[in-house]
Structures are given as C-alpha cells and as structure tokens.
Amino acid sequence: MKSPTATTPSWLSAHPVLVAIGLALGTSLGASLARFSYALFVPTMRDDLNWSYTILGSMNTAHAMGYCVGAITLSMVIKRFSSWVAFTAGGVLTSIFLGMCGLFTDPGAIGLLRFLSGFTSASVFAGGTVLIAQLASFHPKRSGLLLGIYYAGGGFGMVVSAFLVPMSLSLAAQWGMPHTWQLGWFAIGLTGLLMTLLMWLPSVSVPKSPPRAKSDDSTPVKLYAKVAAGYFCFGMGYIGYITFIMSMLRELGWHNASLTWFYVTMGVFGMFSAQIWAKALDTFKGGECLAIINALMALSCLIPGYLASQSGDSQAALSVPFIYLSGVIFGGCVATAVASTTSFIKHNLPQSQWIGAITVFTSIFAVGQIVGPSLTGWVSDRAGTLSSGFLVSAGILLLGSVLALWQKPLQMRHTASHMGSGH
Numbered sequence: 001m002k003s004p005t006a007t008t009p010s011w012l013s014a015h016p017v018l019v020a021i022g023l024a025l026g027t028s029l030g031a032s033l034a035r036f037s038y039a040l041f042v043p044t045m046r047d048d049l050n051w052s053y054t055i056l057g058s059m060n061t062a063h064a065m066g067y068c069v070g071a072i073t074l075s076m077v078i079k080r081f082s083s084w085v086a087f088t089a090g091g092v093l094t095s096i097f098l099g100m101c102g103l104f105t106d107p108g109a110i111g112l113l114r115f116l117s118g119f120t121s122a123s124v125f126a127g128g129t130v131l132i133a134q135l136a137s138f139h140p141k142r143s144g145l146l147l148g149i150y151y152a153g154g155g156f157g158m159v160v161s162a163f164l165v166p167m168s169l170s171l172a173a174q175w176g177m178p179h180t181w182q183l184g185w186f187a188i189g190l191t192g193l194l195m196t197l198l199m200w201l202p203s204v205s206v207p208k209s210p211p212r213a214k215s216d217d218s219t220p221v222k223l224y225a226k227v228a229a230g231y232f233c234f235g236m237g238y239i240g241y242i243t244f245i246m247s248m249l250r251e252l253g254w255h256n257a258s259l260t261w262f263y264v265t266m267g268v269f270g271m272f273s274a275q276i277w278a279k280a281l282d283t284f285k286g287g288e289c290l291a292i293i294n295a296l297m298a299l300s301c302l303i304p305g306y307l308a309s310q311s312g313d314s315q316a317a318l319s320v321p322f323i324y325l326s327g328v329i330f331g332g333c334v335a336t337a338v339a340s341t342t343s344f345i346k347h348n349l350p351q352s353q354w355i356g357a358i359t360v361f362t363s364i365f366a367v368g369q370i371v372g373p374s375l376t377g378w379v380s381d382r383a384g385t386l387s388s389g390f391l392v393s394a395g396i397l398l399l400g401s402v403l404a405l406w407q408k409p410l411q412m413r414h415t416a417s418h419m420g421s422g423h
Helices: 016-036 038-049 053-072 074-080 083-103 107-137 140-175 181-204 221-251 256-271 273-283 288-309 313-348 351-383 386-405 411-415
Strands: none
Touching (some): 016 140, 038 221, 053 221, 140 181, 140 256, 140 273, 221 256, 256 313, 313 351
C-alpha cells in the first residue's frame, strides 16, 4: 500500500508546522487517550468494582505488554505497509478497543482490551515517530520544534480527557447507569476515531525520504545502552505516577473539580513543552536531555509521595501548591522524554537505521511500562498507602537520570550526520 503523497494539497506539504500539528493528534490518541486517560477512571472503577491497586495497576501493565508486542513487530508492519498506514489503521483499531472497555466489568475482559489497545497504539505512537522524524529531516533548522510539537500532542489529549471523562461520568450518573465509568470509555473511543480522521491527511503529506543505498551496517545497541537503560527507567517510573496520581489525590481529600483542574494543568504544560524543550533537543547530542527530564520526573514523584506520608489538615492545605508543582513538572517533561530519544537517534544514527533504533527504544520503554504499574500497585498494597509506590518510582527515575547522563554522542555519526536532511 503506497502513500498518496502526490495527491495531497501542496500547501499542506509546504507547511511542516501544520503537518506536525496534525501528526500530534496521533500522540493525543496513542499516548493520552489510550494510556494516560486510564488514571481518570481508576478512582471510580476502584470504588465501583472494589479492585485492589495491584489489579488496577495490572490493567496498565496489560496495556504496556500489548504496546511491547506492537513495538517489536513495528518494523515488519511498516516495511510491509508503510508508516502512514500503521499510523492511521492503528488509530482506528485503538479507538475501537478503548470504546469496548465500556462493555465489560470483568478484569480479564478489560485487561485483554487494554492489551489490544496497547498493541495497536504502538503503531500509532511509534509509526508517528517515524513520520515526524522523516518530516524533521527535511527541515533540520526546525527539527527540535517539529519534534516538540508532535510529542506535545500528548498534553492536548490530556486536556481533552480531563474534561471528557468527568463529563461522561456525570452524565452517566444522571442517566442512572449502574457503572458510570463505562460511558467514559465510549466517549474516549469516539473521540479517538475523530482524531484518526483528522490526522489522516497530515500523515500522507509527509515527504518521502530520498532513496538510500542499502547497507548491512548497523549500530550495536551497546553503544547507546546507557541512554536506553535510562529510558527503561523512565518507562518504569513515570507510568506509576500517571496510573495512580488521581487516586493519590483522592486519598488526600481532593474532589472531582479539583482533580479535573489538576489534570488539565498537566495537559496544558504538556502542550507547551515544545517551546520549553525545543532548543535543548537541538543542542544536546548525548543523553543529557533525558538525564535532566528523569531527574525532574523523580522530583514530581517525590512531592506527592512525601506529602501523602504526612498528615493533618494544615499539611493538606499547604500541599496544594506543591502538588500542582508536581503536575506542572510532570506535564512539561513526560512527552519530551520520548522526544529526547528520537532526537538522540536523529543526531547519532544514519537515516537507514532510524526505524530499527526507534523499535529498540520503543520496546525498551514498553518493557519498563510493563513492570512499573504493577510494581507501584504491589508496593502500595503491601504498605497500605500509595506514597510508598511513588517513592519507589522516584528512586527508579533518579537511577535513570544517572544512566542517561553517562551517554555520550556517537562519533560515527560525523560522516553521515545529515543523511536525508538535504545536506
């Protein structure tokens, strides 16, 4: 199946920022709706279904397992079809599986659908990563901005989810539905389908890379193992935060309106993370950017973890601005961690190796996500409080910061540093 790039409007191809914005809807769907929005369901599903934190965490573990399988098979899918087909077809299937979560109450059935949505969302997220990397290679002076816009789409998806899910829960309660969270899943699925429709044209307008001489050369993973290990730690640490932060705030006495605005705050700062990090993505060639992000993410986990371990009404009132600070840090960093690995690949590897390297990083990230939610839930169940799980996540992220900081740029890139960039 070939991309109908030649039939797309020339004005769209001539405006890479607009194309990047369209591709960013894939991040909104593949990351925010498919993965992050689950945090908005956790408190209600826990109250309604009486699930433990371990079971609740295992739902995102199932999603991450599907994502891992999808990441491993991504290269075959893209080579068999194309990046834009993986991107858009994955969007349709992910939306359907998300909506179907509202049809069941059994954890086994929901876990299976979470697995399937994870599998197909890998094609959306990673397929879009290939597309945005190709787009950025044609506009090297704006590559940091274009990458930032793409990953900042996750913030937009969080804002949409922050209003969509609570409104659906409220409407379901008015209608007298026995399980109010089910309508939320239906709404998420329909929204995903709409996003897929809107991101189709930008995806097919990405210029094809010029033909490259085939080569059997490949860069050994061990040469960038430190930044990969740091990314693994990021996957383990951040997912525990986004899975349980809303339940944590519920334990601290926050009510529905406060939870919504906190989630919106995270999303808004995610939307503007492109402007915050664009220069850093262009400047840092090694693992420095990911190291900084991991350290900041560790702080975002430490804040609620510490505050939840304290008690008292005055402490609760004092905690509000610090909790918001935690959300600001998380929202401003989470998407850029992924962007930093794409930027590392662009800076250090020839374009012929991009898909393979993106598959490696996506797979490593996915394995971290598999372990993270269940580990956080298990630790929290054993300790009787979510604060312990958050502190463990913070420690993992700090380790990831140290590992990423050790990664230096790869020297081999000097001879082919601008392949596919028109230089």
